[in-house]
Amino acid sequence: MKVSQILLIAAAIVATASCSAQAQHSHKPGTAAHGHKAAGETHAHQSPHGGVVRTAGAYHLELVQQAGEVHVYLLDANEATMAPTATTGTVMLLTTAGKTSTVALTPVGDHLVAQVPAGITVRTAIVSLKAKGKSLSARFEKLDAAAKTGKAVSAAYQCPMQCEGSASDKPGACPKCGMALVKK
Structure with missing residues (x-):
């Protein structure tokens, strides 16, 4: 790895860590709506897909680990899944x-x-x-600890029409067709 790449990675980590320290977020009635100052803020709510939710600007990102893969969901301010149309990205x-x-x-x-890998x-x-x-x-962070304690998601519900991306750890509606999810 080149020195310039290492410095770029280090700068990204420092920038992300410093933003996390400024987290301001509230969904409580009577409080200010999202004070979205902190990229990567720890999120106190349950996630729609059983992963970990972090604030990212006016949006949320949810990360779900599965065997050999990392799944990332783009969520709106109300934590509803948004289609990744024209979305590109990487995960370090x-x-x-x-x-x-x-x-x-x-x-x-x-x-x-x-x-x-x-x-x-x-x-x-x-x-x-x-x-x-x-x-x-x-x-x-601390994704290895979650894997050791068995907090990885195993989807217990899915769409009866087998729509892609409908698997969930809790009951709800299919994000594609709207049908009620059924227990596997």
Whole structure:
């Protein structure tokens, strides 16, 4: 890796970490609507797909780990899934062994997917997207701890029409066709 690339990665990590310290976010009635100052803010609400939700500007990003893959969902201010139309991005993976790799995110149905290189355990993921004319980023940490404790999502509900991207860990409606999700 070139020195310029290492410096760029270090600058991105520092910028993301400093923004996280300024988190201001509230969904409580009577409080100010989103004070979206913090990219990557820890999110206190349940996620629509069972992953981890972070604030990214006026949007939210949800990261879901699955076997050999990282799934990223773009969510609106109300945490509803948005189609990744014309969305591009990457995810920088920091491993438990201290290695770094950057993987492209590919649109698949209602979300984006990155293939995790074989044989690595992801500790931190930094997602960078270009969506809706805006640059968005969020940092997801302690992912290796979640994997060890079994917090990885196993979808228990799916659309009866088998729509792509309909799998969920809780009941609800299919984001594609609107039908009620059924237990597997």
